[in-house]
Amino acid sequence: MQNKFKNPELTAEQQNLYNTILALQSLIESATLNTAEMSQYADMTYAKKKKLVSEIYFKNKKRKEFYACKDGRYKSYNPQFIAPSEKELVQKLYDYYFNNTLEDIYKQWVQHRAETQIVSQKTIEEDIGIWNRFIADTELARMQIAEIKPVHIMKLFQIWTGNGKITRKDFNNRKSVLNGIFRHAVLNEIITFSPITDLPCNTLKFKLPNASKKAYTVEERTMLLSYLRTLEQDAYTLAIQFAFYGIFRVGEIKGLTWDTKNENIITIKQQLVEERTLQDDMTFSHPHRVLKDPKGNPFYSIRTEELPEAGIAILRKMKELNPNGKLVFMHEGRPLTTDTFNRRLKKYCGKLGITYLSSHKIRFTNASMLFDAGVKAIDIQPLLGHSNLAMTQHYIGQRTTERDSTEMARILA
Numbered sequence: 232m233q234n235k236f237k238n239p240e241l242t243a244e245q246q247n248l249y250n251t252i253l254a255l256q257s258l259i260e261s262a263t264l265n266t267a268e269m270s271q272y273a274d275m276t277y278a279k280k281k282k283l284v285s286e287i288y289f290k291n292k293k294r295k296e297f298y299a300c301k302d303g304r305y306k307s308y309n310p311q312f313i314a315p316s317e318k319e320l321v322q323k324l325y326d327y328y329f330n331n332t333l334e335d336i337y338k339q340w341v342q343h344r345a346e347t348q349i350v351s352q353k354t355i356e357e358d359i360g361i362w363n364r365f366i367a368d369t370e371l372a373r374m375q376i377a378e379i380k381p382v383h384i385m386k387l388f389q390i391w392t393g394n395g396k397i398t399r400k401d402f403n404n405r406k407s408v409l410n411g412i413f414r415h416a417v418l419n420e421i422i423t424f425s426p427i428t429d430l431p432c433n434t435l436k437f438k439l440p441n442a443s444k445k446a447y448t449v450e451e452r453t454m455l456l457s458y459l460r461t462l463e464q465d466a467y468t469l470a471i472q473f474a475f476y477g478i479f480r481v482g483e484i485k486g487l488t489w490d491t492k493n494e495n496i497i498t499i500k501q502q503l504v505e506e507r508t509l510q511d512d513m514t515f516s517h518p519h520r521v522l523k524d525p526k527g528n529p530f531y532s533i534r535t536e537e538l539p540e541a542g543i544a545i546l547r548k549m550k551e552l553n554p555n556g557k558l559v560f561m562h563e564g565r566p567l568t569t570d571t572f573n574r575r576l577k578k579y580c581g582k583l584g585i586t587y588l589s590s591h592k593i594r595f596t597n598a599s600m601l602f603d604a605g606v607k608a609i610d611i612q613p614l615l616g617h618s619n620l621a622m623t624q625h626y627i628g629q630r631t632t633e634r635d636s637t638e639m640a641r642i643l644a
Contacts, residue, residue: 476542
């Protein structure tokens with residue numbers, strides 16, 4: 232039998248005791264025992280767990296019994312746990328010492344966030360990617376979480392950063408995953424404190440980030456629109472053009488229905504997203520499409536936008552191509568996908584020698600053009616569907632041209 236855990240601080244006798252516990256647990260899980268035998272082996276397992284836990288916990292402690300509270304519960308100190316019974320307290324301490332590697336808690340954390348939907352699926356997928364690339368194959372992942380000390384984490388941080396190998400943003404993304412795992416462990420009383428808190432990260436060296444372009448220029452927008460009009464007008468070429476005539480998310484364009492249009496006003500009331508289900512092996516299933524409220528607080532994200540004549544003309548063309556479709560933009564009878572939208576956009580940028588920016592950066596472009604033309608941030612905020620002005624200011628900080636673009640301001644008014 233392969234040991235799940237080996238602590239160099241255990242005596243040979245304690246290691247043998249731990250191996251016996253593993254063997255008993257394996258026997259119980261084999262489902263070949265009758266009820267009486269299972270109860271007998273469960274009692275034996277508990278007795279050995281209590282002996283092993285007691286030897287570790289009470290080492291260097293004067294008191295040799297768990298503290299019994301007046302309300303009948305049992306408590307331990309350093310590590311501090313409280314449980315309804317002594318048996319449950321022993322199990323908590325056993326898990327603390329032996330049953331929870333960092334990888335175990337990572338899986339619990341991912342599962343918890345997927346079930347509660349406290350963060351987006353995209354965030355979970357990004358965090359899984361970070362774990363797989365930068366943490367999964369490290370010694371830290373295989374350590375019992377209770378044994379991980381600040382020095383272990385700092386060593387990993389130094390490996391990551393070296394002498395300025397990654398940017399601070401990349402580092403913070405990786406650190407955020409570890410932060411989440413340890414926070415989950417603390418909240419679920421697996422450990423009593425997070426060893427990642429208050430580490431001297433100011434001593435680390437980071438690579439300076441490259442200046443990244445976050446918006447198309449007015450000239451690039453004009454080039455793209457002119458080129459797109461020369462192509463066969465299908466749902467994707469039209470949807471990309473349409474994106475430049477408002478401040479839409481690509482999911483909102485995909486989710487447009489004919490009943491949301493009234494003359495030259497459209498109502499943004501939903502988005503079409505591709506959702507995937509988290510599986511037991513920490514991978515995701517094939518995507519399925521779902522209509523949901525727009526991203527963010529619906530009070531702000533459900534909104535109306537006025538279209539210019541060019542935007543209305545695109546909708547007329549889509550009505551010709553897709554007269555009976557439930558959604559406005561459908562390609563060969565199927566809803567659009569974000570991946571194909573971006574692949575097409577990248578292809579067209581390449582044809583024109585323009586630096587490719589994803590569909591989301593079109594929102595940056597249009598918001599920044601409004602701002603450049605003199606529209607106030609507080610007036611751009613409702614067009615973006617943002618709940619706070621700070622987020623809008625992040626979008627409008629991208630200069631699209633050195634001169635005012637008054638025509639675009641009029642189009643998006």
